[in-house]
Amino acid sequence: MKDRIFLIGYMGSGKSSVGKELATLLGWKFIDLDASTEFVTGKTISQIFKQDGEIAFRKIERETLLALSAKKNVVVATGGGCPTYLDNMEWMNRNGLTVYLKTHPGTLFHRLAQDKSNRPLIAELADVDLMEFILSSLKKRLLFYIKSIITVSGEGIPTVTAQKIVATMK
Numbered sequence: 001m002k003d004r005i006f007l008i009g010y011m012g013s014g015k016s017s018v019g020k021e022l023a024t025l026l027g028w029k030f031i032d033l034d035a036s037t038e039f040v041t042g043k044t045i046s047q048i049f050k051q052d053g054e055i056a057f058r059k060i061e062r063e064t065l066l067a068l069s070a071k072k073n074v075v076v077a078t079g080g081g082c083p084t085y086l087d088n089m090e091w092m093n094r095n096g097l098t099v100y101l102k103t104h105p106g107t108l109f110h111r112l113a114q115d116k117s118n119r120p121l122i123a124e125l126a127d128v129d130l131m132e133f134i135l136s137s138l139k140k141r142l143l144f145y146i147k148s149i150i151t152v153s154g155e156g157i158p159t160v161t162a163q164k165i166v167a168t169m170k
Contacts (some may be wrong), residue, residue, distance in 0.1 A: 007019050
């Protein structure tokens, strides 16, 4: 069994919720890549986006990701765009087990519409524009997400999804 699990998926797919449950089931440590990036920089993700831009954020996020090569027995919730930057997806596949939480765009919309202010890419979008943004960016990101070793539904209860991942790993 691999000693690192990377949860991949669109924002709002449940990577953090499922990741915490999965780490508990395995007796491993949970790492949220966004929280780690914030810790390293001393800035929130929103501040990095506003002050430095998305490219600067992706570079910092990548450095934070690569630093995980020293960690073992960890479940990592990646940012939704992380797999799309440089060779991050390939690196994660080489250095752990990648799990794509496949979630319907309608579900993503309902989850994200309630939490836009905490997400810099969608914070300023009206609901009509949000759905369009989800569909457009999901189409581009899907090319990376489908490279995951395992795909599970991100629609259900996090505990059940984590149990499905463990069952698939065996």
